[in-house]
Amino acid sequence: MRPRVCTLSDNDSACTTTVRAEWRSKQNESLCLVIVDQPHIRRCWEQHSEGLYSVEVSFTEDLVVQLRDTELDHVLASQAIAVIRKALQFRRKRRQPWSIFY
Amino acid sequence: MHSTLRIFVLLLVVATSSPLVAGAQGKCTAVSADCVAVGEWDLSIALGAGVRTNPIADRSDIPLFAIPQLSYYGKRFFIDSLEPGVTLFEGDANTVNLIAAPGYDRVFFSRGDLQNVFVSGPLSSIGTGTVVLVPPQTEGAVEIPGHRRHTTYLAGPEWLFSFGRFAGQLTALREVTGRHDGYEVRSGVSYPLIRTENSLVANAGFTWKSAETVDYYYGVKQLYRPDSAFNPFLKIGYSRQLSERWTLTAFVHYEHLDDQITDSPIVSKHSVVTAFAGFNFKVF
Numbered sequence: 232m233r234p235r236v237c238t239l240s241d242n243d244s245a246c247t248t249t250v251r252a253e254w255r256s257k258q259n260e261s262l263c264l265v266i267v268d269q270p271h272i273r274r275c276w277e278q279h280s281e282g283l284y285s286v287e288v289s290f291t292e293d294l295v296v297q298l299r300d301t302e303l304d305h306v307l308a309s310q311a312i313a314v315i316r317k318a319l320q321f322r323r324k325r326r327q328p329w330s331i332f333y
Numbered sequence: 334m335h336s337t338l339r340i341f342v343l344l345l346v347v348a349t350s351s352p353l354v355a356g357a358q359g360k361c362t363a364v365s366a367d368c369v370a371v372g373e374w375d376l377s378i379a380l381g382a383g384v385r386t387n388p389i390a391d392r393s394d395i396p397l398f399a400i401p402q403l404s405y406y407g408k409r410f411f412i413d414s415l416e417p418g419v420t421l422f423e424g425d426a427n428t429v430n431l432i433a434a435p436g437y438d439r440v441f442f443s444r445g446d447l448q449n450v451f452v453s454g455p456l457s458s459i460g461t462g463t464v465v466l467v468p469p470q471t472e473g474a475v476e477i478p479g480h481r482r483h484t485t486y487l488a489g490p491e492w493l494f495s496f497g498r499f500a501g502q503l504t505a506l507r508e509v510t511g512r513h514d515g516y517e518v519r520s521g522v523s524y525p526l527i528r529t530e531n532s533l534v535a536n537a538g539f540t541w542k543s544a545e546t547v548d549y550y551y552g553v554k555q556l557y558r559p560d561s562a563f564n565p566f567l568k569i570g571y572s573r574q575l576s577e578r579w580t581l582t583a584f585v586h587y588e589h590l591d592d593q594i595t596d597s598p599i600v601s602k603h604s605v606v607t608a609f610a611g612f613n614f615k616v617f
Contacts, residue, residue, distance in 0.1 A: 320371040321361035322406055323428065325413050326493060328502045328521030328536045331568070331586045331607050332379075332400050333414070 232296055232310045240317045247289045250312065252296055255281040262307060267295040275301060290314065360425075369406045374617065377402045379582055381611015385449070388590060389441045390601035395449055397609050415447055418491070428493040434506060436485035436517075437540075438550040441605075443482065482550055485510045487517055499524050502538070508546065515546030521566075536568040540588075551597040562591035572613070583610035 232253070237246035252264055263275040264284050274284040288294065294312040299305060327333060361368030369375060383397035405412045409420045411430075418432035440446045487506035494501045504519040521538025540563075547559040570584035586607040595603050 320408070321363060321368045322371055322408075323361055323423065324367055324369050324404075324406070325411065325418075325428075325430070326367070326500050326502070326523070327413075328500055328523035329504065329519045329538050329540075330521075332584075332609075333402060 232312070234312060235310075236313050236315060237290075237294075238315050238317050240319075245289050245291045246294075246312075246314055247287065249285055249287050250294070250296065251283070251285045253281070253283045254298055254308070261301050262298050263301055263303060265297050265299055265303065267297065268292075269294075277301075369404070371406055371408055373405070375402075375404045376616040377613055378616060379609070379611050379613040381582075381609055383607070383609025383611070385440070385607040386602065386605055387441050388594070388600050388602035388605055390599055392441065395440065395444065397449075397607075400609065400611075421490075426495050430491045430493070431488070432491045432504065432506075433486050433488040433509070434504075434519075436487060436508065436512075436546075438542075438546075439482050439484060442550070446484065480554070483510075483512050485512045485549075513545045513549035515549060516543040517541065517546055530573060532570075532572045534570045536570070536586075537566070539563060539565045547591075547593055551594050551600060553598055557597050559593040559597060562593040564588050564591055564594070575612075578615045580613040580615075582613045584608070 233251045234248060237248060239246060250266075254262075254264070257280070259278040259280050261275075261277050261279075262282075263273055264282070266272045266286075266288065269288065269290075272286055272288070274282070274286075276282045290312075291314065293314055296310050296312070297306050298308040300307065364370055379400040379402075380398070383400075385395040385397060387394050402414055403412070404414065411418050411420065416432050416434045418430045420428060420430050422429040435446075435448060437448065440448045443449075485508050488509045489504065489506040491502065491504040494503075499522055501522045502520060504517075506517045506519065508515050508517075518541040519538070520540075521536055523534050523536040525532065525534050527533035542562045542564070544559065544561045547562045552558055566586060566588040568584060568586040571582070573581045575581055584607075588605045588607075590600070590603055590605065594600055
């Protein structure tokens with residue numbers, strides 16, 4: 232699955248990215264790909280040995296992508312995209328008592 | 334090494350190794366008047382009215398209308414308006430930087446100098462000038478051509494320190510653009526008199542210029558060769574934050590000129606006064 236990590240700076244409110252998920256099996260499978268907390272996103276395959284799905288998603292917390300059976304009862308595989316918030320660093324401004332203007 | 338610089342290096346070693354200078358300001362955890370975000374540009378511009386008096390004979394005073402302040406602070410590298418630098422050491426009460434700064438005195442000879450920021454009227458370089466010993470058309474009158482004062486840059490170490498509510502600065506610089514190889518020591522101390530929604534800060538300090546520096550700006554060939562000069566100054570500055578981006582600002586700066594400068598035949602005043610009042614706008 233790509234990406235595996237999304238980095239948010241202080242100015243960003245959410246990660247918006249295209250998630251590309253790919254699965255492969257030795258035998259034909261019937262299964263569905265879902266994203267936890269995003270019920271409108273679902274992609275199902277009927278008797279396939281591999282599948283590829285790309286979708287643009289917006290999220291603020293770790294995004295969990297799951298492969299489930301067609302009844303969506305059992306989780307067959309799961310992977311997460313981690314959200315990392317980039318911390319701003321701060322330092323002291325240069326104070327110049329000698330300066331005329333500042 | 335020049336003896337002044339030797340003393341300065343010794344002071345730096347003491348400053349960074351001893352707890353004598355106390356008054357920690359604490360670590361920065363957010364953007365404030367004293368703290369900036371690393372890796373971000375900041376631009377402010379003060380718009381108003383002001384003047385800088387010109388001590389050079391027959392030169393007009395310099396009006397001031399807009400004073401920009403552009404800065405960038407990386408983890409160690411920074412640019413503070415016209416002064417780039419590198420931070421060598423940063424503690425709670427002491428900071429040591431290596432900086433480069435423009436030679437200040439050129440502002441009196443060239444309206445186009447960047448340190449005059451935005452000025453009214455056509456930009457002009459009053460480069461050379463002449464010195465007339467006695468009034469023209471007088472028997473025995475002699476005209477001695479002056480010389481052009483180029484933009485110069487100086488470089489050297491800077492020590493910033495705090496002690497209680499005092500903030501201090503001591504900078505030792507040597508001219509590195511090959512014009513006069515002179516030295517300058519710039520020092521100042523500031524103290525906040527009022528620290529409420531209104532801010533009133535008093536500053537005092539001095540500039541010491543070596544003989545080479547003074548001679549470059551105020552000497553006259555064959556006629557006047559000055560020695561080093563010591564110019565003390567006083568400044569009082571006021572500000573009041575009106576909103577997130579707008580601040581009311583005003584200051585008056587008085588610098589007394591050493592006799593080595595005022596004795597020059599091209600100098601007609603004993604001091605320089607800079608005053609400005611206006612509104613500071615934080616662009617980003």
